[in-house]
Amino acid sequence: MFKVGVVGTGNIFKQAHLPGWLSSKDVEIIALCDAFRDSAVAVAKDFPDAKVYDDYNELLDNPAIDIVGISTPNIFHSEIAIAALRKGKHVFCEKPDAINPLEAQKMADAAAESGKLLMTMRNNRFSAEAQFMKRLMDKGELGEMYMGRCGWIRRRGIPGRGGWFTTKELSGGGPLIDLGVHMIDMAMYLGGSLKPVTVSGSTYRKFADQPDASGQIPSGTFDVEDLAAGFIRFDNGASLQIEFSWASNIAVEQKFLEWRGTKGGFSLINDKLNIFTEKEGALIDEQPSFAAAKIPQHTANIQHFIACVLGKEQPIITPEQGVDMIKILSAIYESADRGKEIRL
Ligand SMILES: NC(=O)c1ccc[n+]([C@@H]2O[C@H](COP(=O)([O-])OP(=O)(O)OC[C@H]3O[C@@H](n4cnc5c(N)ncnc54)[C@H](O)[C@@H]3O)[C@@H](O)[C@H]2O)c1
Known part of the structure; x- marks a missing residue:
């Protein structure tokens, strides 16, 4: 069972990512992070054992997490994805991959260096x-x-x-x-x-x-x-x-x-x-x-x-x-x- 940590618990997370993660018997959400902590706290009512964070770096320090799901505003996609890959996590990220080509390339490089999977939503x-x-x-x-x-x-x-x-x-x-x-x-x-x-x-x-x-x-x-x-x-x-x-x-x-x-x-x-x-x-x-x-x-x-x-x-x-x-x-x-x- 792969353990999932989520960063960004806003609209698309609730509408689309949550049903996606819940549809699989192979993953379990164990951590929720949102810069607006109350948002993660509200989602955590359905996941009483999940840890709640408002700083994604703390979530990434959790060694139990295998997969990081990113559904924050666009600007944060690349920095969170790169940090997660460097911590040895697989990353599933919302679109757009990044807000400029340099950041997108850094994400691709971090994925190649880590050997972990980086995939962006293309629903x-x-x-x-x-x-x-x-x-x-x-x-x-x-x-x-x-x-x-x-x-x-x-x-x-x-x-x-x-x-x-x-x-x-x-x-x-x-x-x-x-x-x-x-x-x-x-x-x-x-x-x-x-x-x-x-x-x-x-x-x-x-x-x-x-x-x-x-x-x-x-x-x-x-x-x-x-x-x-x-x-x-x-x-x-x-x-x-x-x-x-x-x-x-x-x-x-x-x-x-x-x-x-x-x-x-x-x-x-x-x-x-x-x-x-x-x-x-x-x-x-x-x-x-x-x-x-x-x-x-x-x-x-x-x-x-x-x-x-x-x-x-x-x-x-x-x-x-x-x-x-x-x-x-x-x-x-x-x-x-x-x-x-x-x-x-
Ligand atoms: N694939 C699709 O069909 C689809 C549809 C809508 C949105 N999106 C994408 O999903 C992403 C989120 O969109 P949304 O509509 O859910 O936005 P939203 O504003 O509803 O949710 C974003 C959440 O991220 C949180 N957040 C902001 N900065 C953060 C940080 N640094 N760390 C942790 N949490 C942070 C916010 O507090 C908020 O709860 C965007 O990149 C958007 O392009 C994709």
Whole structure:
């Protein structure tokens, strides 16, 4: 039985990590840490034997802990992950891996040096639709993927306005780093072994000073973008258009991924999958349907992590992929600042 220590007991921990850890008979939560101690204390009511901390360094000094789960604001991911790996713990960390490429690389290096497993949450890969498409793509059924589009565009949906999400120093950015990491990862996972080479991007911050529904401009910092768009080129010639917003004047929220391949294409729009091919001179549209998921995506991701710690599965999410992801996001911000394409 592996012993888990958790750092950060906020929303995503309660909604997604807790059910994930509890779904496994191979792990047990023995320690809870939150900088806001009352949050960890509240969770600990269901874990009477768990130790409670408000300083993660003290949790890491607990030799009984084998696995550290990180679900703090983005800025703290890398420092906690690196410290945990150096203490010989396996690490499961929320996305985004880090807020800049240097930190992401340090995490990957710490994992390699420690020989322990470092995995970052990529829950969207674990939907039935994504797994089905992965099997088709790996068999080459849609041919060579050359042009993709992905995004997550919200009409209104700024998370924690005025809090850490909208404070660049703590989050690293707005919807690009928050939502982009999910959908660009899915695009690269399903598009093949894609190595990014150049990016170009624009970012906008148009809602920070707009009043909310009550007519007030909310207090607190809002110094990140609320919309980002861009273009990524990969070393095999494929390219990907991207668009992410927390707020923009569009009809409805849409989460989308589309790839066009030489033998067929597909779109996954708000979790609805469509496949487009041509057979015997006819254009074929297929809408695969799936039974309701037995387990939620986040739980499936955590179960995969545990299976990898146990040596039963090979990681499908690697620290190197995390470094590439953060390089892409960071270069899109740089491109937006400098008004030019950036080579990675
Ligand atoms: N994969 C997903 O679907 C998904 C969804 C939402 C959020 N997230 C990610 O999860 C992370 C947390 O987001 P959230 O919405 O739960 O935020 P949150 O603000 O609800 O929770 C964060 C918690 O971390 C605590 N904390 C802050 N600094 C700390 C520190 N140094 N040490 C220990 N605890 C600390 C806070 O007190 C808070 O309880 C973020 O990185 C976010 O990007 C992922």
